[in-house]
Amino acid sequence: MRRPTRLVSLSLLLGLLGLALAAPGAGAISLAPESPHSPNAEDLRSAYDATLLVVSLLAIAINVALILAVVRFRAARDTVPAPVRSGGRVQLRVGMLLGAIALAIFVFGLVVAVKARDLEASGPEGLEASSMRFAQLGLKPPEGGEEPLAITVSGQQWLWRYEYPDGTFSYHDLVVPVDTTVVLRIVSTDVAHRWWVPALGGKFDAVPGRANTTWFKADEEGEYLGQSAQFSGPAYPTMRARVVVLSATEYEAWLDEQQTGIQEAQEAVQEEIEAGTQESAEPEAEQPGDAFEEGTDEPSGGGGKEPQTEDVGPDAPAAAPGGGDVE
Amino acid sequence: MSAPPPTVAPARPEIVTDAMPRRRPAWIENATSGDHKVVGLMFIATSLTFLVLALTEFVLMRVQLIVPESTIIDPIIFDRLLSTYGATAAVFFGIPFGLGLACYVAPLQVGARGLAFPRLASFAYWLYLFGGIALYASYLYNPPDAGVNPLPPLSDDVFSPFAGTDAWIVGVGLALLGFVLLAINLIVTIRNHRAPGMVWRRVPLFTWSAVVTSYVVVFTGAVMLAALAMLLIDRNYEGVFYDAGEGGSPILWQHLSWMFFNGAYVAMLLPGFGAISEIVATLSRKPQFAHRAMAGSFVAIGALGVLAWMQNMFTAPIPLGWSIVGMAMALALVVPFGLVFFNWIATLWGGALHLRAPLLFALGAISTTAIGLAGEVAHSVIPVAWQTSGTVATSMDTHYALIGGSVFGGFAALYYWYPKMTGRVMGEGMAKISFWLLLIGVHLTFAPMFFAALEGQVVDLGEYYEGTGLDGYNLVSTIGSFVLAAGVLTTLINAVYSVRHGIRAGHDPWAADTLEWFTLSPPPPHNFDAIPDVRSSEPLRDIRDGVRRRTEGWRPPRPLERPAAAHAPASEEASSSEESHPSGSGGSVA
Numbered sequence: 001m002r003r004p005t006r007l008v009s010l011s012l013l014l015g016l017l018g019l020a021l022a023a024p025g026a027g028a029i030s031l032a033p034e035s036p037h038s039p040n041a042e043d044l045r046s047a048y049d050a051t052l053l054v055v056s057l058l059a060i061a062i063n064v065a066l067i068l069a070v071v072r073f074r075a076a077r078d079t080v081p082a083p084v085r086s087g088g089r090v091q092l093r094v095g096m097l098l099g100a101i102a103l104a105i106f107v108f109g110l111v112v113a114v115k116a117r118d119l120e121a122s123g124p125e126g127l128e129a130s131s132m133r134f135a136q137l138g139l140k141p142p143e144g145g146e147e148p149l150a151i152t153v154s155g156q157q158w159l160w161r162y163e164y165p166d167g168t169f170s171y172h173d174l175v176v177p178v179d180t181t182v183v184l185r186i187v188s189t190d191v192a193h194r195w196w197v198p199a200l201g202g203k204f205d206a207v208p209g210r211a212n213t214t215w216f217k218a219d220e221e222g223e224y225l226g227q228s229a230q231f232s233g234p235a236y237p238t239m240r241a242r243v244v245v246l247s248a249t250e251y252e253a254w255l256d257e258q259q260t261g262i263q264e265a266q267e268a269v270q271e272e273i274e275a276g277t278q279e280s281a282e283p284e285a286e287q288p289g290d291a292f293e294e295g296t297d298e299p300s301g302g303g304g305k306e307p308q309t310e311d312v313g314p315d316a317p318a319a320a321p322g323g324g325d326v327e
Numbered sequence: 328m329s330a331p332p333p334t335v336a337p338a339r340p341e342i343v344t345d346a347m348p349r350r351r352p353a354w355i356e357n358a359t360s361g362d363h364k365v366v367g368l369m370f371i372a373t374s375l376t377f378l379v380l381a382l383t384e385f386v387l388m389r390v391q392l393i394v395p396e397s398t399i400i401d402p403i404i405f406d407r408l409l410s411t412y413g414a415t416a417a418v419f420f421g422i423p424f425g426l427g428l429a430c431y432v433a434p435l436q437v438g439a440r441g442l443a444f445p446r447l448a449s450f451a452y453w454l455y456l457f458g459g460i461a462l463y464a465s466y467l468y469n470p471p472d473a474g475v476n477p478l479p480p481l482s483d484d485v486f487s488p489f490a491g492t493d494a495w496i497v498g499v500g501l502a503l504l505g506f507v508l509l510a511i512n513l514i515v516t517i518r519n520h521r522a523p524g525m526v527w528r529r530v531p532l533f534t535w536s537a538v539v540t541s542y543v544v545v546f547t548g549a550v551m552l553a554a555l556a557m558l559l560i561d562r563n564y565e566g567v568f569y570d571a572g573e574g575g576s577p578i579l580w581q582h583l584s585w586m587f588f589n590g591a592y593v594a595m596l597l598p599g600f601g602a603i604s605e606i607v608a609t610l611s612r613k614p615q616f617a618h619r620a621m622a623g624s625f626v627a628i629g630a631l632g633v634l635a636w637m638q639n640m641f642t643a644p645i646p647l648g649w650s651i652v653g654m655a656m657a658l659a660l661v662v663p664f665g666l667v668f669f670n671w672i673a674t675l676w677g678g679a680l681h682l683r684a685p686l687l688f689a690l691g692a693i694s695t696t697a698i699g700l701a702g703e704v705a706h707s708v709i710p711v712a713w714q715t716s717g718t719v720a721t722s723m724d725t726h727y728a729l730i731g732g733s734v735f736g737g738f739a740a741l742y743y744w745y746p747k748m749t750g751r752v753m754g755e756g757m758a759k760i761s762f763w764l765l766l767i768g769v770h771l772t773f774a775p776m777f778f779a780a781l782e783g784q785v786v787d788l789g790e791y792y793e794g795t796g797l798d799g800y801n802l803v804s805t806i807g808s809f810v811l812a813a814g815v816l817t818t819l820i821n822a823v824y825s826v827r828h829g830i831r832a833g834h835d836p837w838a839a840d841t842l843e844w845f846t847l848s849p850p851p852p853h854n855f856d857a858i859p860d861v862r863s864s865e866p867l868r869d870i871r872d873g874v875r876r877r878t879e880g881w882r883p884p885r886p887l888e889r890p891a892a893a894h895a896p897a898s899e900e901a902s903s904s905e906e907s908h909p910s911g912s913g914g915s916v917a
Contacts, residue, residue: 033714033781047710058665059701063694065672070690073611075679084677086617091666095620098665102658109654109708116710117647157486186644191481192577194642194717198783202713203642207578208480209571212644229717231409231474231787232481234402238790 034198037224038216041201043116047109054105116202119148119181119215126180126217127248148181148215155186155193155206155228158235168259174243175258177251178221186212191233197226197243205230218245361445362852363434363516368748369452370427370509371741375819377419377459378734382812384412388789389772389808392801395793405789406472410495411462413475417591418499419459421733422544425598426509428740429537431748433513435843435850436534438522438858438866443515447508454505462498471495474787476584477558479569479577484562493562500555507548510541517541522842524861528619531841531864533740535622536601539629540594547590547633554583581643585636593632595729596696597625599736600667603689606743607671609839610686611678617670618864624663624670631660641712650709657707664700668693684758685837688739691766692731699728719788720780723773730769730811738765738818745822746836750848751829757821764814771807775800840865 032049036042073081127149151174152163162174176182186195188206196203200216218224226241246254350356357365388408391400400408434442442448465471471491473482482492517538521530530538558580560566567573569580608615615621637645637653671693680686702724706712715721738761745753776784779800784791791797835844844867846855862869 031781034783044710044714047708048714051705051708051711055701055705058704059698062668062672062697062701066675066690066693066697069672069675070680070682073675073678073680075612075681081611081613081678083614084616084673085614086620086670086673088620090673091617091620091670094669095662095666098662101665102661105661105704105708106655106658109658109710110651113647113651113709113713116713191486192478196717196785198714202710203717204713205642205644207571207644209576210578210644212642225783227783227785229785230478233486234406234472234789237402237788240792 037199037219037222038201039120039219040116040214040216041199043112044202047112047116050108051105054101058101119183120217122148122181122217123179123219125178125248127177127251148183149176150183150185151176152185152187153195153206155188155190155195155232155239157190157233158228158239160193160195160228160239160241164255166255166259168255168262170258172240172242174241175251175254176218176243176245177248178218178245180248181215181217183213183215186214192230193228193232193239194230195226195241196229197224197241199224200226200243203229218243221245221247359449361442361449363430363442363445363448364748364850364852366442366448366452367427367429367431370423370430370455373452373456373459374420374424374427375822377415378424378815379819380463381412381415381420382815384408384415386808386812388412389805391789392791393805394802395791395795395798397790400789402789403472406474407466407470407491409787409789410471410474410477410491411466414462414471414495414499416729417588417595418502419455419462421595421729422506422591423455423502424733424737425540425594426506426513426537426544428598428602428737428744429513429533429540430509432740432744432843433534433537434516434520435747435846435854436531436841437517437520437525438842438845438855438861439516439520440854440858441516441520442512443519444512447512451505451509451512454508455502458498458501458503458505460498461501462494465491465494465498476588478584479558479561479580480571482558482562483569487562493559496555496559496562500552500559503548503552503555506544507552510544510548513537513541514545522858522861522866525866528622529861529864529866530622532604532615532618532621532625533598533601533841535625536597536604539625540597543590543593543597543629543633547587547594550583550590551587554580554587578643578645581640582636585639586633589636589639590633592725592729593629596732596736597628599692599696599732599740600625600628602740602743603671603692603736604667604674605839605841606685606689606739607674609743609837610681610683610689611675612681612838613674613678614840614865614868615670616673617666620666621670624666627663628660628667631656631663635660635707638707638712639716641709642716647709654707654709658704660707661704668697683742683837684753684755684762685739685743687758687762688735688742691762692735692739694731695735695766695769696728696731699724699726699731703728715780717785718780719776719784719786722786723776723780726773727769730765734815735765741818741822743837744843745825745829746832747843747848747850749826749829750832751825752832752836753818753821753825753829757817757824761814761817761821764810764817766814768807768809768811768814772804772811773807775803775807779804835867840868842866845870 031052032045036045150165153174154161154163159171160174161169161171163169184195184204186204186206188208190208192208193206194203195206195212195214197216200218201214204212204214206212222245224243224245226243228236228239228241232239357369360366387400388405391397391405393399430442430448434440462471469489469491471477471487471494472489473487473492473495477487477492477495480486517530517534557566557568561568561570561575567575569575569577571577604615604621635653635656637649638657640653641650702720706715706721706724742753742758745751779797782796782800784795784797784800791801832848834846834848837844842859842861843850845859859866859870
């Protein structure tokens with residue numbers, strides 16, 4: 001009487017589980033995140049694969065043992081089991097086995113974490129030496145390689161702003177050359193954010209008052225999508241990022257173009273200020289940012305902060321001296 | 328004891344009937360009671376109400392995520408739901424449910440007549456209730472919207488100018504103050520009011536878990552209270568504790584709050600673990616496998632669980648060395664958690680499993696927490712966390728573990744001790760329905776989140792975009808959340824219904840071995856008429872054996888064997904064997 005109902009409910013459960021896993025686009029299921037396109041992302045991927053295997057085995061082992069115990073020892077009435085207690089020896093053995101597993105995971109995690117933080121030199125197709133120093137960033141420089149390209153990523157409600165070594169800046173889209181080591185200095189100008197582009201390495205928080213660093217070396221031209229992973233207010237879902245990887249020459253062309261665009265906009269702003277019509281200046285100043293933002297609609301009712309309009313104004317004049325330093 | 332001598336000496340014994348205290352209405356009796364059973368029940372009932380609220384918020388958020396780019400719920404309202412959901416699930420359901428169970432059961436299990444500080448317990452309850460009211464009253468004006476863990480600067484007065492965040496701080500703070508007081512109360516009670524002979528190694532595992540939980544709550548609750556006070560000062564009195572621009576540090580809040588949330592995690596798991604240990608042993612008709620190792624594991628889980636707070640901060644701008652410390656602590660937890668799972672299964676193995684509702688829920692708890700905690704192991708490996716932290720995979724594992732510990736484990740405890748609380752058993756049919764709904768619901772809701780995380784879905788998201796491959800997973804998850812809610816509600820309805828309509832249970836329906844089953848169901852205000860001597864970790868088994876030995880053909884004692892038996896130490900091993908002691912003082916079993 002009981003067994004059939006149990007079988008039915010069990011198969012129902014398994015069926016539903018299967019449905020849960022199979023429903024979203026048959027064949028699209030994968031057990032791994034987006035494939036890596038940077039050496040450190042590859043390190044993270046290997047750590048992920050190994051750890052997934054170990055923890056899956058742990059979870060499966062416990063569940064299988066549990067189901068076996070239930071199936072085998074379901075009480076027939078009046079069975080009186082032998083009172084088994086455990087001596088310390090069994091506990092010690094099991095504890096040592098678990099400790100060994102934990103230690104292995106720890107050492108492995110440590111090695112991979114340290115390795116993923118070490119910069120790798122730019123490749124042959126990469127950009128020539130950039131002029132940016134990065135010793136203060138707290139990352140170990142590559143041995144004998146070119147100095148990497150250092151870009152400041154600044155999180156703001158609710159977009160990312162990128163500042164390039166020559167003082168150029170952009171919003172939403174981070175444009176970088178392929179095969180070049182790029183060091184990101186991650187900061188925030190308002191609340192905490194979390195930088196994450198899965199194909200190009202791990203997440204790092206943008207916290208006001210303290211800079212965070214990471215790096216990547218994109219191995220292929222293309223676009224890589226990312227998303228802030230730290231709740232930051234009502235428009236947090238729109239806080240996406242895109243990394244556009246270009247060839248070294250295309251990158252330099254883009255930088256020039258961007259710089260001219262910014263300069264033109266700044267001149268326009270300057271003219272308007274001089275003409276005394278400051279009210280209309282700020283929307284004008286938005287233009288360079290707008291040119292590179294795409295599909296990200298600024299949410300309405302965002303609760304009082306307008307980083308876009310506020311930031312371009314003050315920052316735009318500041319960008320020019322920054323660029324001058326490099327020259 | 329040290330009452331001052333009476334100023335007017337009683338002249339003669341007399342019975343003054345008109346001086347009997349007038350019977351007050353039941354609600355006043357309950358509201359002013361210092362009885363640990365009444366306070367415990369009020370904690371349990373209130374926390375289950377908050378569970379319904381948390382569930383409602385969760386389902387509403389899932390409804391918003393049912394399709395991509397949905398506009399069912401306004402982003403601002405979503406943030407409010409999110410912010411109250413986190414506090415409700417952890418602070419107003421998880422911790423008080425565990426502490427309430429502990430408050431009810433632990434004094435009974437150790438043979439105490441009441442709490443050490445009865446009025447403090449009542450005060451703790453009212454702090455908790457008014458904390459919850461303070462939080463939810465904000466729905467009348469401006470609910471909090473700074474997220475599950477309101478990190479400054481988002482939660483400071485610049486970015487959250489409205490009073491909702493203050494309501495969050497005050498509500499959580501009041502409740503935490505209550506929990507800290509109750510936890511101190513429980514620690515003192517369990518330390519000082521144990522029955523004669525109940526040394527620590529004989530203390531039942533649920534009480535062990537209650538003690539460890541209490542210490543964790545005292546420590547991390549105090550830390551969070553300090554953090555909340557600083558945030559309140561920052562917001563209202565121009566403090567700069569978390570203001571990076573003025574020399575403060577937002578990272579400070581991260582350290583303090585994660586210490587608390589890690590403590591809350593432990594406090595939601597451990598009472599469930601203690602209950603599961605009791606249930607697994609009782610309903611498989613076997614003694615607990617490795618009682619001492621289990622108690623030790625609980626202690627280790629409590630200590631390491633709190634020390635591992637930096638496992639949440641691998642992405643924060645802190646030196647890698649600190650992350651490594653966090654990883655070491657978090658991975659060290661593999662040992663005690665693993666031992667707990669191993670010992671549960673070893674207890675079940677070879678037993679005679681009576682698959683009644685408590686055991687069913689306990690099995691569900693073991694299964695789901697195993698999945699959740701295995702996931703947590705993965706997220707405590709730094710390079711893995713750099714990819715998975717902040718994605719819905721972490722929220723999936725947290726929910727697997729905490730629904731396992733607090734809902735499955737907590738419900739197992741509820742089903743198990745309900746006969747003690749009310750004198751009636753909860754309906755088995757509804758229990759089975761609830762169990763299967765919960766099990767299916769948990770997997771349906773949270774398993775797809777693992778795959779969604781691999782597609783890049785991050786936590787706390789009120790909206791996701793078309794073409795990101797997340798549609799199917801979220802649809803299934805939303806359907807699952809309804810199943811989950813149905814499962815929870817079935818048990819709650821069962822609990823309410825059974826108060827009047829349940830089958831009468833008798834005093835010891837499960838044939839359990841711990842002292843709470845020695846008294847009536849529900850127990851009288853003073854708990855025990857006579858408190859028995861305790862000679863093992865299973866005092867009731869000893870009493871039963873003693874009764875059996877006396878009733879099944881009483882023999883005159885053999886004087887020659889006495890001295891030999893007296894040499895044997897009164898250890899656990901000896902106690903359950905043949906005749907190392909002739910029946911405790913348990914002749915008075917009802």
